[in-house]
Every structure is written in C-alpha cells, then in structure tokens.
Amino acid sequence: MHLHTLEVRQTALSLLRSGVRNAEVARRLDVPVGTVGYWKHLDRATRGECPGRGARDCARCHGLPLDHAAYAYLLGLYLGDGHISKYSGHRTYSLMITLDDRWPGVQDDAEAALRRVFPEHSTCRVGVKGAHNIKVYSNHLPCLFPQHGPGRKHERRIALEPWQQEIVDAFPWEFVRGLIHSDGCRTTNWTVRNGRRYEYPRYWFTNVSDDIRKLFTDTLDRLGVVWTNCTRHGKPYNVSVARKASVALMDAHVGPKH
Incomplete structure (x- = not known):
C-alpha cells in the first residue's frame, strides 16, 4: 500500500476545507479518491463535524424507520468482517467492513446497505492491500450493533437482542x-x-x-x-x-x- 506524506495529507485537508471536491483533490495530488474521502471523514470526525452529529437520526434512540432487509444483511457482514471503533481523539464511532477486491459486487452491496441503514451519513471506501474498507461514521453505531465491545468477537459472548432476532426472523x-x-x-x-x-x-x-x-x-x-x-x-x-x-x-x- 502506498503511503502518502504528511505534507500531501495536509495539503489535501486544506483544499477540502476550502470546498474543493474530493475528486478534484485526488486529481491534483495524484491520490486515490477513496483515500481523500477517508482523510475528509477523519478530519471531520476529529473536529466534531461528522454528518448527523447531534441530530435525531438513530432508529433505536429516536424511533426513526429502519430498513430491516438492509440491516439484516449489514448485521451479517458486521458479525463476519466488521469492526466498530472509536480512536483516541475522535468524537464519533466508525464501522469498518473489510471486503476482498476479488468481489467488487459485494463491496457495492455492502456500501448500498450502509447507505440504506444510515441515510443521513456519508460512506467511504479506503483501499488496503487486496481489499477495501467500507466505512461509515455515527455516534449511534453501538445502538444498532450492541454486539460491539472490547476484544475480539470470538473472545466474548455474541447474542442477538430480541429486536435484532425479530429482524433476522423476518x-x-x-x-x-x-x-x-x-x-x-x-x-x-x-x-x-x-x-x-x-x-x-x-x-x-x-x-x-x-x-x-x-x-x-x-x-x-x-x-x-x-x-x-x-x-x-x-x-x-x-x-x-x-x-x-x-x-x-x-x-x-x-x-x-x-
């Protein structure tokens, strides 16, 4: 994986903050557009400007509609290759699903499901060696995925809550x-x-x-x-x-x- 210098990243953030579109920043700096989108998300998360921050946009907390079919699919992806984290200095959680580049259609399906479950939030793809991380940021990720917790999934108990089981049954x-x-x-x-x-x-x-x-x-x-x-x-x-x-x-x- 190609590593970009701190100078390139800072230049990209300066352009993004001035309103230059992701694709244009990627073209000017010869950086993958997915990487530019990832930098933008991290920057906005650090500054507390992620889409939906503070808004009433959670299906569990605020009783908003939830696309059950998309959620059931996304829940399966999360239990397999998903990871929720909140890094030091960030003000919001991120959900990352790592999917192999041999199956671009699966990556498309995963991102489409993210958009249906989190319609008020932006998604991004970050390229890694042989795969892409499909990502979304939201403070309410632990609400929708209560299986989140410290340590690896196989080292702790994983059980669906009753409302999740109802969706899976449907x-x-x-x-x-x-x-x-x-x-x-x-x-x-x-x-x-x-x-x-x-x-x-x-x-x-x-x-x-x-x-x-x-x-x-x-x-x-x-x-x-x-x-x-x-x-x-x-x-x-x-x-x-x-x-x-x-x-x-x-x-x-x-x-x-x-």
Missing part, C-alpha cells in the same frame, strides 16, 4: 447472505465415483466464534437448509452446506460472491 436470507459475503464462499468440490470424476457445489462458512456460527446454523435450520460441521485439525470452525436441495436453496437466495 429477513433470514439477507442475514445469511451477509454472513456468506463476509466469512463464506461457494466452491466446487469433486470426488471419484465408479472411476469417474464427479463435481458438486458446496457452500462454506468459516468463523472462529462459536456464537456466530450458531447464529448462522440456527438460521439455516429455520430455512430448511441441511448443514454439517467440519472439524479440521481439532477445530470446528467450518460449516458446510453440500446437499443438492440445500445448495439449490442457497443458490436461489444467496448465490456466489460477485
């Missing part, structure tokens, strides 16, 4: 799709039968957290998807969906990453 496929798009995949396996090579599709979900895997498999159970737990090297981190009818269900509602 939009289970969106929740499953978010989990697969973050920590899952669709692959083609093969075996030999009667001397001939036989190929078949399989879905995998891999997560170190026992609680998150159980949320995934409990949802599959309610959807009628047959799954098996695959233990490798003594670690039961992998969930497999390989039966033909169950794969067909997954294909109809989730599909391969794109």
Whole structure:
C-alpha cells in the first residue's frame, strides 16, 4: 500500500476545507479518491463535524424507520468482517467492513446497505492491500450493533437482542447472505465415483466464534437448509452446506460472491 506524506495529507485537508471536491483533490495530488474521502471523514470526525452529529437520526434512540432487509444483511457482514471503533481523539464511532477486491459486487452491496441503514451519513471506501474498507461514521453505531465491545468477537459472548432476532426472523436470507459475503464462499468440490470424476457445489462458512456460527446454523435450520460441521485439525470452525436441495436453496437466495 502506498503511503502518502504528511505534507500531501495536509495539503489535501486544506483544499477540502476550502470546498474543493474530493475528486478534484485526488486529481491534483495524484491520490486515490477513496483515500481523500477517508482523510475528509477523519478530519471531520476529529473536529466534531461528522454528518448527523447531534441530530435525531438513530432508529433505536429516536424511533426513526429502519430498513430491516438492509440491516439484516449489514448485521451479517458486521458479525463476519466488521469492526466498530472509536480512536483516541475522535468524537464519533466508525464501522469498518473489510471486503476482498476479488468481489467488487459485494463491496457495492455492502456500501448500498450502509447507505440504506444510515441515510443521513456519508460512506467511504479506503483501499488496503487486496481489499477495501467500507466505512461509515455515527455516534449511534453501538445502538444498532450492541454486539460491539472490547476484544475480539470470538473472545466474548455474541447474542442477538430480541429486536435484532425479530429482524433476522423476518429477513433470514439477507442475514445469511451477509454472513456468506463476509466469512463464506461457494466452491466446487469433486470426488471419484465408479472411476469417474464427479463435481458438486458446496457452500462454506468459516468463523472462529462459536456464537456466530450458531447464529448462522440456527438460521439455516429455520430455512430448511441441511448443514454439517467440519472439524479440521481439532477445530470446528467450518460449516458446510453440500446437499443438492440445500445448495439449490442457497443458490436461489444467496448465490456466489460477485
């Protein structure tokens, strides 16, 4: 990843504060537009000027409408590859979802879900080696994602609150799709039968957290998807969906990453 000097960053911030658009700043300084957007967000967060600061814009605190389908998908992404943080000196929280560049469509879906769940807030993408961090800033992130806490997810208990479970029950496929798009995949396996090579599709979900895997498999159970737990090297981190009818269900509602 290319590192930009402090002088370049300060020049960019000066231009941004004067009203120059992100794309123009990126063009002048030969910096990726996503990086410029990230600098702008950090600058506004540090100065307490993030969009929606102080506003009544939280679905949980202020009773505003919440796009349940988008939230169910975003919840799956967050439990897989999401991270909420509040760095020293910042006045607001950030949600960052790290997604592989091999699947640009998943990155698009993630950013679209962020915009639907946080319609009053801006989003940005920050490039890292082989991936992009999809980000949004809001003081109300812990309200919408109460699973946030100190330490890694697999080192603490992860359970949905009743209102979250109601959303997942109403939009289970969106929740499953978010989990697969973050920590899952669709692959083609093969075996030999009667001397001939036989190929078949399989879905995998891999997560170190026992609680998150159980949320995934409990949802599959309610959807009628047959799954098996695959233990490798003594670690039961992998969930497999390989039966033909169950794969067909997954294909109809989730599909391969794109």
